[in-house]
Amino acid sequence: MSDLNKNIKINEANPIHEHSKASEVYIASVFNYEDAQVVWDGWLPIEYRRTGVSVDYNDKPALYTYMNKVYDQMNPGHLDKWNKDQDEFWSDRNARVTEEIFEALRDGEWKCVNHDLPSNPNFARRIQDLKEFGYTIATDTKRYCSHCGKNTTHLMMLHIPRVELAGNGYETWSPALRKRIINVLGGVDVYENVSSRNVLPDHKFSEIRWDDNTKSENPDKMTDEEIRSKFQLLTNQRNQQKREVCRNCYQTGQRGTIFGIDYFYKGDAHWDESIPKKGKDAEKGCEGCPWYDIQEWRRRLNEKNNR
Incomplete structure (x- = not known):
């Protein structure tokens, strides 16, 4: 059985979260990168059809193998390359409106859709475009926003390799x-x-x-x-x-x-x-x-x- 990296913690009290409209499932996780003095506290998709992720939470060997892999992918030491790859990707895209939303999500923090992201009359379509470009974005529809004073929808982009269209299951x-x-x-x-x-x-x-x-x-x-x-x-x-x-x-x-x-x-x-x-x-x-x-x-x- 694969062991879970000792620097990964699962929120056992409330581990599973769902975005039912998109049929996405996440596991609340904390990744501790001691050498870089960085802690990532977010939601890791375990059911995310656009990038082909489908991991059973109860299948611990498969779950731990997957989480260990993503932990390595999100190592802060890879961030410069990740940013460079995104700059190259957007350099030959004619999708300025979608790119503006990507830039707002780029830092990997939770963002309230009401005030942290650019206003757009077809916002849901733009997020779908980003997902179809191969980006992994977690969605929390009930996260408290101190600016709004209430629970709102928040988005978080994960710094993992973008999945090319040819591999994401779409035709x-x-x-x-x-x-x-x-x-x-x-x-x-x-x-x-x-x-x-x-x-x-x-x-x-x-x-x-x-x-x-x-x-x-x-x-x-x-x-x-x-x-x-x-x-x-x-x-x-x-x-x-x-x-x-x-x-x-x-x-x-x-x-x-x-x-x-x-x-x-x-x-x-x-x-x-x-x-x-x-x-x-x-x-x-x-x-x-x-x-x-x-x-x-x-x-x-x-x-x-x-x-």
Whole structure:
């Protein structure tokens, strides 16, 4: 069994904290770097899908190995290189607004979103951009702020290596493929079942259930059948709604409905516990949910009603 570094302490009284909306889980930790006379007191993610972190708190060998690794990564002796790497990363990015928020978080301290960070009308999107750039950011939605005089949401950036997009479980596609996906699927918003100019490609299999081995390539030469199997078209509003439904299902095991219609063409309202929660095999548990394949769900429901 791996031993936990003697300079790492876990807040045993209140170790686990969750950011339920993002399905992130953290462990309250203290890292003591005696030689540098530095103490880091923060939240270390143990469930953080954007960078592929998924560590069971009860699996002590895996937990201690992970914490020891991050302790080494966050050694103050590496900070100069970390800062240099970030300067190089942002030097060829055209994302000034997001960069301003990064700079405010750069020192690694807890920051109140109300007054420590730049004001932005789409602040949540900017934080999501930072996470998709591979940064690890802890979120505490109920931390007391002396300036505000109440509990507010605070963010903390961890000084660990940024995870490149290719390794974080997300998929990308070229503008040409995006256009082709929309054309192959007829530009039809499957939720409203009407043609729309405002639709976006949506993965049927929700990203919240992906793991490191789930991601696949989306070449421009994907066949029409591959496109129909993998994607559907939704407006951004419905895409966000689906994300929330899938997040709730992942956390509670309660599958979603559309218009409150309690119909599933496979399974029922509860996630099948015999199916893994994450990974390629988890997609089997999504089948039959209306949000997974809205067009197929509608077809099956009509077929059932017309019998």
